Amino acid sequence: MPETKASERKKSRPPLLDLADLYPACFDWKKPQPLKIGLFDDxxxxxxxxxxxxxxxSVYCSRVRYLKSLRPDTPRVDLQGQPAGSVTAEASEHAKARLEKRWNPPAKTTAPVPELPIDAPLTEDNIVPGRLELTVKFSEIPKPMPVKSGMKIGIQTESALVVATLPPKAWKKLEKAKADWPQWVASLTGKLGTRVGADGPDVVVLENPAIQVFEKKTN
Structure with missing residues (x-):
């Protein structure tokens, strides 16, 4: 008998992590507490x-007990069970709406498709965790400033000055490219860190930088 699409999707899902055993101060399936925003990244x-x-x-936060825990001003907790923000009134109302929808599912009708707004504010349900990374390319070796953790360099782009501290191995890649190749291009990628602007020039700090260097072929 052929498998249904639902059973195929269920098989493709990864196994659940035993978060309650790994982080008992944060996760409790019977008495859940609101979780810190951004816990996915942690x-x-x-x-x-x-x-x-x-x-x-997704499984943990969609359960009825968890949705009921999202009461206004209730502290959110991090992995160690320490307070990390609190539940907003908007988040609480959204949780109530999800509960009401679960208990009172809308009847299937052939109602006309509602007219969608031109724009609308996002709620927590519309937002998923992510990580913002930045990639900068340059073809000239900068004069470094030696610091404790490596070589601090700056790359001036058309919109901001990008500052990063390269580990010794990464800096050696640049030195080797300059020695071996007449022309080269480096691609520097990292997590977008602090940004300074408003009262002065825009400066972007690139955290945990990784670098790749390629020979630039000439025709």
Whole structure:
């Protein structure tokens, strides 16, 4: 007998993480507490598989007990169970709406498709965790400023000055490219860190930078 699409999707889902056992101060399936906004990133940063984290949090946060815990001004907790923000009135109302929809599902009708607004504000349900990264390309080796963690360099782009501290191995890649190739291009990628602007020139700090250097072929 052929498998249905639903059963195929169920098989493709990653196994749930035992978050209650790993982080008992944060996760409790029987008495859940509101979770810190951005907890997905925290779990990924400590080494958990992103797909498993996403699937587990989706299951955990869609349960009735968790939705009921989202009362206005209730503290949210981080992995160690420490306060990390609180539930807003908007988030609480959204949780109530999800509960009411679950208990009173709308009847199937052939009602006309409603006219959509030109724009609308996002709620927590419209937002998923992510990570903003920046890539900068340059073809000239900058004069570095030696610091404790490596070589601090700056790349002036058309919109902002990008500042990054390269580990010694990454800096050696640039030096080798300059010595071996007449022309080259470096691609510097990293997490978008602090940004300074408004009262002065725009400066973007690139955190945890990784670099790749390629020979530029000439015709």
């Amino acid at each position: 779990l990924v940063e400590v080494g958990h598989d992103p797909q498993q984290v996403r699937h587990t949090l």
